[in-house]
Amino acid sequence: MATATMARKTVRINGCVAAAQAAKYADVDVITAYPIRPYTATMMALAQMVANGELDAEYIVADSEHSQLSIAHGASSSGARVFTGSSGVGVQFGYELYSPISGSRMPVQMMIADRTLDPPGDFGSEHTDALSTRDMGWLMGWSCDAQEAFDNHLLAYRIGEDARVLLPQMVCQDGFFVSHITTDVALPDSGQVKEFLPPYKHPYPLDPRHPVSHGPQIMPEQGPPLQLERARAMEGATTVIEEAHDDFARIFGRRYDPWIEEFMTDGAEVVFFMQGGHAVTARHAIRHLRERGAKVGLVRLRTIRPYPTDRVMDSLSRFKAVGVVETNMGLGSVSSGGSLYAEACAALYESDTRPLVLSFMAGMGGEAIVLKEFYWMTNKLLEAQKRGKIEKRTHWVGFEE
Amino acid sequence: MPSTCAGCGPSIQYRMTSKASGDNTILVGPTGCMYVANSSYLCTPYNVPWAHTQIGSAGSFTAGVAAAYEAMIRKGKWKGAFPNIICEAGDGSASDIGLGSISGALYRDHDCLIICYDNEQYANTGIQASSRTPYGGMTTFSPPGPMVPEAKKLFPKELARMMAAGHPHCYVATATVGYPIDLMNKVRKGLNHKGAAFLMIYTPCQKGFVYETPRSIDLGRLVVECGLYPIWEWNPQTREYDYSFRPQHMRPVSEYLKLQGRFGHLHADHIATLQKFANAQWRMMDVEVPEALVRATNPETIADMASAEAAAAVAHTV
Numbered sequence: 001m002a003t004a005t006m007a008r009k010t011v012r013i014n015g016c017v018a019a020a021q022a023a024k025y026a027d028v029d030v031i032t033a034y035p036i037r038p039y040t041a042t043m044m045a046l047a048q049m050v051a052n053g054e055l056d057a058e059y060i061v062a063d064s065e066h067s068q069l070s071i072a073h074g075a076s077s078s079g080a081r082v083f084t085g086s087s088g089v090g091v092q093f094g095y096e097l098y099s100p101i102s103g104s105r106m107p108v109q110m111m112i113a114d115r116t117l118d119p120p121g122d123f124g125s126e127h128t129d130a131l132s133t134r135d136m137g138w139l140m141g142w143s144c145d146a147q148e149a150f151d152n153h154l155l156a157y158r159i160g161e162d163a164r165v166l167l168p169q170m171v172c173q174d175g176f177f178v179s180h181i182t183t184d185v186a187l188p189d190s191g192q193v194k195e196f197l198p199p200y201k202h203p204y205p206l207d208p209r210h211p212v213s214h215g216p217q218i219m220p221e222q223g224p225p226l227q228l229e230r231a232r233a234m235e236g237a238t239t240v241i242e243e244a245h246d247d248f249a250r251i252f253g254r255r256y257d258p259w260i261e262e263f264m265t266d267g268a269e270v271v272f273f274m275q276g277g278h279a280v281t282a283r284h285a286i287r288h289l290r291e292r293g294a295k296v297g298l299v300r301l302r303t304i305r306p307y308p309t310d311r312v313m314d315s316l317s318r319f320k321a322v323g324v325v326e327t328n329m330g331l332g333s334v335s336s337g338g339s340l341y342a343e344a345c346a347a348l349y350e351s352d353t354r355p356l357v358l359s360f361m362a363g364m365g366g367e368a369i370v371l372k373e374f375y376w377m378t379n380k381l382l383e384a385q386k387r388g389k390i391e392k393r394t395h396w397v398g399f400e401e
Numbered sequence: 402m403p404s405t406c407a408g409c410g411p412s413i414q415y416r417m418t419s420k421a422s423g424d425n426t427i428l429v430g431p432t433g434c435m436y437v438a439n440s441s442y443l444c445t446p447y448n449v450p451w452a453h454t455q456i457g458s459a460g461s462f463t464a465g466v467a468a469a470y471e472a473m474i475r476k477g478k479w480k481g482a483f484p485n486i487i488c489e490a491g492d493g494s495a496s497d498i499g500l501g502s503i504s505g506a507l508y509r510d511h512d513c514l515i516i517c518y519d520n521e522q523y524a525n526t527g528i529q530a531s532s533r534t535p536y537g538g539m540t541t542f543s544p545p546g547p548m549v550p551e552a553k554k555l556f557p558k559e560l561a562r563m564m565a566a567g568h569p570h571c572y573v574a575t576a577t578v579g580y581p582i583d584l585m586n587k588v589r590k591g592l593n594h595k596g597a598a599f600l601m602i603y604t605p606c607q608k609g610f611v612y613e614t615p616r617s618i619d620l621g622r623l624v625v626e627c628g629l630y631p632i633w634e635w636n637p638q639t640r641e642y643d644y645s646f647r648p649q650h651m652r653p654v655s656e657y658l659k660l661q662g663r664f665g666h667l668h669a670d671h672i673a674t675l676q677k678f679a680n681a682q683w684r685m686m687d688v689e690v691p692e693a694l695v696r697a698t699n700p701e702t703i704a705d706m707a708s709a710e711a712a713a714a715v716a717h718t719v
Contacts, residue, residue: 029472030465056476058468062461063505070458070502074429074465077452079479080472082465096455104452199478206450206466208425208484215453216440 010186015178016041018146018185019085019111019171022153024049025193028109029080030058032068036090037123038175039113043085057083065090069097069108076106076168077214079205081157084108087175088115091129101168102137103230104214107160107200110138111153112172113179114276116366117329124366125175127276127328131339134305137230139169139237141303142275146183149173151254154197158244161200165237174327175366177277188252196251234306241303259308260315261300264290268297270381273316273344274325275301278362278369282325285374296378301340312347320385321356323377327363335359337394356384362397373397405438408614410604410621411518412439413578415489418516421588424449426485429463431499432456433491434525434606435518459490459499460506460515467511485592486513492533493523495601496560507568507597514591514598517560520606528609532558535629536678537671538663540609545666552666556678561601565635565642571596573635577603579621580632583646587634594637603630611662620660626650627657628679628694631686644686651688653697654679658706669703676703 013021019042023031031050033043049055058075062068065086072084086094091112101108114125127142134140139160143149149171156169173179204212218226241258249255261279264286265271272282279300289296299315299322301308316322326338335341337359348354360377363369377397384390405412411434419426428451430436436453439446454462467486473479495503495517503515522540523529529542530553538553539545545552565573572594576584584602591598605612605620612620624630625648632646654675658664667675676698680690696702 029476029478030468032465056472058472060464060468060509063501063508066457067461067464067502067505070454070461071465071468073454073458074452074462075469075472076465077462078427078466078469078473080469082469096457100455206427206452207479208427208450209481211448211450213440213445213447213451216442216445217437217453218442222442 010184012182013146013185014041014180014182015143015146015149015173016113016180017045018150019153019173020045020049021185021187022150023083024055025188025190026081026083026154026157026197027055028057028083030060030072030075030082032060032062032071032082032084034062034065034068034086034090036087036115038115038179039085039087039111041179042111042113046083065094066096069094069101072108073097073101073104073106076101076108076202077104077206079200079202079207081200082108083111085111085113087113088129089118092117092132095133098133098136098138100215103226105166105230105233106168106202107157107166108168109153109156109160110168110170112170113175114172115175120365122366123175125177125277125327126364126366127172130170130172131328133170137167137234138305139167140172140305142301143171143173143178144277144279144300145178146181147185148256149178150185151248151252151256154193155244155248158197159237159241162240163203165233165240166202167233167237172276174277177368192251196247237306256302259301259303259311261302262315263298263300265297265299265318267295269295269319270321270323270378270385271297271299271316271319272323272325272374272377273299273301273340274327275304275340276327278325278327281369281371282374285371285378288371289375289378294378294382296381307343307347309347312344313351316344316348316355317351317353319355321358321381323381324357324359325362325369325377326359335393337361341393356390358384358390359394360397361394369397404441405434406608408607408617409434410578410606410617411435411491411520413617414518414584414602414604415439417578417581417584418487418489418588419449421585422485422487422592425482426487427466429454429459429466429486429488431459431462431488431490431494433494434520435489435491437525456494457498458502459488459494460503463488463513463515464506464509464511467513471512483512488513488515490515490517491523491525492517492519492521492560493531496532496558503564503599504567507564507571507599510570510596512596514588514600517599517601518604519601520604520609521557522606522609524606524609533560537667537675539666540663550666550668551671561599564599568597569635569640570637572598572637575601575630575632577621577625577630577632578605579618579625583632609663612660616660620657622648623652623657623660626652627654628683629654629657629675631682633686651683651691651694653694655697655703665706667706669700669705672703672706673698673700
């Protein structure tokens with residue numbers, strides 16, 4: 001392939017700048033910004049690119065996240081490729097728009113650098129901000145480093161804008177652990193991006209030459225078919241997601257399993273099940289533990305919407321005990337811990353070989369999950385495996401012996 | 402199929418606006434009567450592109466449409482003349498929940514026209530008070546009772562003046578359905594103005610104001626003649642108000658109030674309060690207030706609304 005011979009360059013950037021670079025490579029038309037840490041750095045980078053003439057886009061400093069999302073909705077409805085983003089309470093200030101944007105089938109792209117909600121309102125990463133929108137019809141997944149963030153942004157445009165899908169995308173990364181940690185990122189040749197990502201073309205934009213009405217009032221009996229259509233778009237995205245990842249691997253030379261990453265799961269009896277940047281620490285912990293003979297591995301969820309139910313079931317059913325590392329709040333939820341537990345258990349329900357499942361509340365308030373804590377959690381998993389029974393569903397890591 | 406009430410002021414305004422803007426137009430409809438009553442799935446009344454948006458997204462969604470066309474035309478992704486982009490926001494959207502979004506769009510000067518069709522209440526949800534509901538106006542959120550005999554105690558937000566004062570680079574004007582040519586001229590002016598424009602248009606609501614259906618246009622004139630809805634233009638070049646519009650007559654406010662059930666509960670001193678408000682509006686426009694209107698601020702010269710024959714008939718229907 002011609003593209004394989006083209007020169008690439010490697011730059012040292014953080015997750016925020018990687019997201020901005022992806023938006024530039026995608027040649028976005030409209031960008032809407034509103035400041036909130038830590039994702040702001042993405043918009044700062046894009047503002048400079050526009051100021052330097054490296055990217056030709058309308059750069060709009062919105063008056064709130066609600067306006068950011070509404071501007072993005074209006075621009076996407078008119079046929080423009082749109083990029084926006086937010087963090088923490090900002091994600092929630094725009095909440096009203098998530099359903100209208102997916103309901104009108106506008107493939108707006110939103111970058112999330114996670115931040116705790118208020119309280120505690122610190123700058124650290126908790127996934128609750130984006131996860132609270134998980135059922136609003138947006139494609140959603142977490143990256144664990146800057147390279148993957150860059151790649152996921154391009155993948156998400158390709159998937160969301162596909163005429164078989166037409167859904168908005170939330171491309172998430174942990175605040176600070178990914179957004180502000182600088183690593184090597186391979187940037188592609190623009191020809192590769194051109195081959196991978198066709199121009200955005202919505203079938204029914206707001207165009208005076210072909211008048212259409214978007215979002216008219218409906219009668220209750222007209223509601224179910226529209227909701228079913230949106231649900232089918234989400235389910236149908238599965239094939240498109242797999243195709244896109246195959247093409248991505250062919251054109252850019254980096255292959256990702258779109259749904260889950262398994263790390264050192266061969267021969268593992270207990271595994272961590274988690275998403276996002278803490279998986280990088282988990283890999284280190286697992287290497288150390290393996291050297292000491294503990295049969296532990298990692299299953300990292302890469303895409304949470306659409307949820308890869310069968311893949312999660314098939315993967316997790318192979319182990320004796322699963323430790324869900326939450327990094328999110330599900331107050332009063334089924335495990336009284338986080339929300340990942342409930343979905344993992346639901347995915348396992350039809351399995352003949354259900355593992356024991358524990359929920360670990362770790363990384364809360366944006367704290368790093370350190371190696372020692374992964375060792376502690378591994379012990380809990382191994383104890384449960386030995387006992388053949390869990391001690392309790394949810395452990396708050398760092399608050400117990 | 403449009404299913405607005407007979408005599409609906411907002412839809413009369415909508416027709417005039419669309420006539421003035423022509424085919425190369427995109428309409429944005431935040432939630433409100435002109436969304437709920439006009440649009441219905443599978444039988445839209447619009448022959449130009451139209452999109453619903455959230456009630457708080459009037460300015461922001463519209464800004465997105467304008468920004469998209471700026472970028473797409475500049476980058477050669479769309480070929481054609483820049484469209485007329487018009488947002489039709491009710492006064493609940495424009496003066497309350499979407500105020501910030503409209504201010505943002507005007508401030509950033511997107512090339513669009515934002516219209517507040519002002520029926521002085523949330524009508525679609527069943528007549529609730531907005532920031533534009535006049536003093537003395539009865540709504541389901543501002544009913545009269547022994548503790549609040551005047552019903553709405555607050556005076557309306559000076560929405561259009563806020564927009565002119567805060568965004569002096571924009572074309573801003575007021576209009577009513579009582580003067581169709583003036584209204585359509587202002588739509589054209591707003592669209593021809595390169596950048597953002599804002600129009601606040603008085604559009605009576607039969608259901609909420611409670612009046613005889615054929616009198617919508619009359620009310621559109623009376624509200625101006627009684628000094629309760631000053632008609633003006635803000636000139637962004639000279640940065641001055643133009644108060645040259647003059648109604649044919651000047652009348653006491655009671656002539657406007659007595660046609661509407663929503664004012665049927667007012668006592669003489671409430672009417673006098675409204676007359677003082679109207680006189681102040683005239684003076685703000687440098688109009689000399691005739692002696693008769695000064696006298697009309699004395700409650701002793703005024704009868705309670707409930708005893709006014711015309712009002713009594715409609716008041717009973719509320």
